[in-house]
Amino acid sequence: MYQYIKGIVEEVNIDFIVVECNGIGYRINTSQNTIYQVKKGDEIKIYTKLIVREDDMSICGFKTQEELKMFELLNSVSKIGPKVALSILSFAEPRRLGAFILSEDIASLSKAPGVGKKTAERMILELKDKIDKHNVDFEQTLLTSSNKNVLEMDEAVQALVALGYSLAEAKDAANKCKKECCDTEGLIKKCLMYLMK
Template sequence: MYKYIKGILEEINIDYIVVECSGIGYKINTSQNTICDIKKGEEVKVYTKLVVREDDMSIYGFKTKEELKMYELLNSVSKIGPKVALGILSFAEPKKLGAYILSEDVSALSKAPGVGKKTAERLVLELKDKIDKNNVEFEPTLLTNINKVPLKTEEAVQALVALGYSLAESKEAVNKCKKNCFETEELIKKCLAYLMK
């Protein structure tokens, strides 16, 4: 119903904000990420989702389209309601959440409020194929292959050496190209393209 609401930020609370637009104050449930990125008294544009239930109508909104999209994905998972989805988004930014899901990091996801091990596993199972692989931010500890197969950087170096490149050249290429690579074969191809420049 509402694509976004643009107006003056009148109130900031723990888990919601109030935005005044054309004399109406909209109570918008939101994440800590959004709350930390806006200031009271300023004009804000909040991308929104109206959630209608039998006994309640609530607006959920976020500073970026990416955060709204991640909220909708989280909310689509069975047994994860709007409040839990909001708690997960307050726990980590969308790019980090995407990385946790892609790398099947159940341990990290379990630390989000309202999420236990089984819920974290369900998140991975239901969302792994829906996450945009080009819009995630991996931490160094998460640079592993999807499906929990480690990215074998040493194998890539050995393969490049076998193709006639020096050890130093091979290591440099692997270090430059390993970011966002999930498979050893993919890494080798990127390294070859890098070395042929």
């Protein structure tokens, strides 16, 4: 029904934003990745998906078409609804999720909120053949040292968010402390020291 909504960001909350367009405020459920990229007062174009249920209608929206495509793929997996799909997209960006799925990385997918081993296996089974078909940008390998560093940063950021820090604070700390550490545990400790200054 709605391809996208273009307007001014009026509110930014932990799991949704409000965009005003022609005098109407649209509550748009979204991921931490999108929330991290917007701030109140921004004029944005947000790509949307209308979710219709028997007792509710809601809008999910994303800053990029890539994230919207991945949301639609995740939402197509049996037993993964919009809420869990948004949690997964808050856990990792679409290109990393694509890499996890294509490399059948059950361990990494299982770390996403609301995803256990069985759900991770189901995601791989149902989406592995769809990633290329839907032209989702992805990394084909996670074996290089640079990608290993990215994974360690992702894990550190998620740990900091779980401790109560915002995604923006966690990413900022991880970026500033990454050169001083050689593993995830060390990075988390350095980030906590940085954030408590």
